[in-house]
Amino acid sequence: MTRNPVAKLLLFGATGDLAQRMLLPSLYGLHADGLLPDGLTITGSARSAYTDEAYRDFAKKALDEFLPEDRKDEAAVGGFLERLFYQAIDLSDHSSFGPLAEKVGDVSGGLAIYLSTAPSLFEAAITGLESVGLAGETVRIGLEKPLGYDLASSREINDAVAVGFPEERTFRIDHYLGKETVQNILALRFGNSFFEPVWNAQGIDNVQITIAETVGLEERAGYYETAGALRDMVQNHILQLVALIAMEPPARFDGTAIRDEKAKVFRSLRLMTPEEAPNCTVTGQYGEGAVKGEIVHSYTDELGKPSTTETFVAIKAHVDNWRWQGVPFYLRTGKRMAARRSEIAIQFKPVPHSMFGNRGGLLQPNMLIIRLQPEEYVQLLVMAKEPGLDREGIRLREVPLNLSLDSEFAGTRRRIAYERLLLDLIEGDQTLFVRRDEVEAQWTWVDAIRAGWTANGMKPKAYASGSWGPSAAIALTERDGVTWQDD
Structure with missing residues (x-):
């Protein structure tokens, strides 16, 4: 990769929750490990x-x-803080960009802008940056989601950004792509010869992707009520995981080749018709219940008013191309679920003939489980014979072959996603960022689902907090003879 590091970083939203929890600790981590360019200054900006x-x-x-605690180092913290500067700004006030440009100074050595703000302010921000010379050829911009509400609003935002920043200088952030285990999907698929021959409709029966959260609204009520689970999690995180599982082998590990193949997957997603929506999707909203032994309130109680926003969604999706024709992708995500888990389960087809049946040996199809959080591991479930003389029949049992990334790489520092993404933004590597055509193809698919919900008057079904969602989500897979991977 050709690195083109900038000399300055401008951080909008620098006093927000994301900055405190993720951005500042990530930038400090990069500084402490000597990965930030010498002399890089970081200017924070907010109201x-x-x-x-x-x-x-x-x-x-x-x-x-x-x-x-193990990352705290007084000298390193002191050195990091010396990189920090600050300039207040009101993005809706055009006159406040002049003092910001003065504070940032000369950008001929390169400037990276991280824009974490309400999408409604994007156009004003880009216009203001342009007017004071902070959108030229030496400047690149990183955009934190949400980038739109639907395809039309997404295009509007991207058109506004494109006025000041062409695609090669625009970095759309999906923090899931910065997770180590997500990138390991590429290594697992394309760095090992034994998966590729069966990584298709001939070898795989179904794919399940689950992102389950135990939390409720927390501090995101205003955003979440207008978004819901489909827009908040499926349109970006889950569909990016679908693309990594389903994509064709890229020719090279670079931003163009990888994103070309992901975009092909998004364009191959079968658009759902209004007639299919009731049978291929399930929506839910959490009610009262218990999570981790604590009684919790319903969504509407937390919100303080009635609502038809979904906090859970399950979808049966299809990728209509040669490799995946006929293979269902079962996708689900929800809040106030039984456990916090992000996981991909790939169910392989059974062996064509079992020689053990007449001796009582029962076979289970192999399954590959890729756990993204809270633990990080890859597990392959295979059949093995139980020890014994077999005089009363052969007993077979499913056993796991485990690769725990936490233990296998125990001596290696594990990086949080934003460390990698911020460093890639600073150095100009777009591989793990989302391209405009990807975003628009994702929104096209999601908008069709929402249109189906509207056409059928679908309302979310209640489910108890601390469960795995509405019972209809179980039926979604069970009628195909498939069971959700909940172990």
Whole structure:
């Protein structure tokens, strides 16, 4: 990869929750390990009125709270804080961009902008940046989701961004793509010869992708009520996982080749008709229940008003191409679920003939499980014979072959996703960022589902907090003879 590091980083939304929990700790981690370019300055910007010193105090408190103990180093923290500067801005006030440009200074050495703000302010932000010379050829921009509400609003945002930043200088962030285990999908698929011959409709029966959360609304009520589970999780994170599982082998590990193949998958997703929506999708909304032994309130109680927003969605999807024709992809995500889990389960087809049947040996189809969180591991379930003399029949049992990334690479520092993505933004590597044609193909598919819900008047079904969602989600797979992987 050709690295083209910038000399300056401009961080919008620099006092927000994401900045405190993820961005500042990630940038510190890169600094502490000597990965940031020498002399790189970081200018934070938000509505709050801070001096440079006051913002450094703010950042230090965030690091004290959110850094793991083993990462805290007084000298490294001090050196990191020296990189930080601050300039207040009101993105809706055009006149406030002049002082910001003055604070940032000369950008001929390269500037990376991280824009974490409401999409409604994107156009004003781009216009303001352009007007003060902060959108030229030496400037690139990273955009934090959500990028739109549907295809039309997504295009509107992307058109506004494109005025100041062409595609090669636009970095759309999906933090799931920065996760180590997500990238390991590529290594697993394309770095090992034994998977590829069966990684298709001839070898795979179905694919299940689950992103389950135990939390409720937390501080996101305003956003979540207008988004719902389909827009919040499926349109980006889950569909990106679908693409990595379903894509054809790229010719090279670079941003163009990988994103070309992902875009082909999104264009191959079967658009759902209104007639199919009731049978191929399930929506739910959590009610009261118990999570981790604690009684929790319903979604509407937390929200404080009635709502038809879905907090759970399950979908039976298809990728209509040569490799995947006829293979169902079962997708689900929800809040207040039984466990926190992000996982891909690939169910292989059974052996064509069992020689053990007449001796009582029962076979289960092989399954490959890729766990993304909270643990990180790859597990292959295979059949093995139980020890014994077999005089009363052969007993076969499913046993796991485990690759625990946590233990196998125990001596290696595990990076959080934002460390990798921020470093790639600073260095100009677009491989793990989402291209515009990907985003628009994702929205096209999601919009068709929502249109089906509207046409059928579908409302979310209630499910108890601490469960795996509405019973209809179980039926979605069971009528195909498939069971969700919930172990």
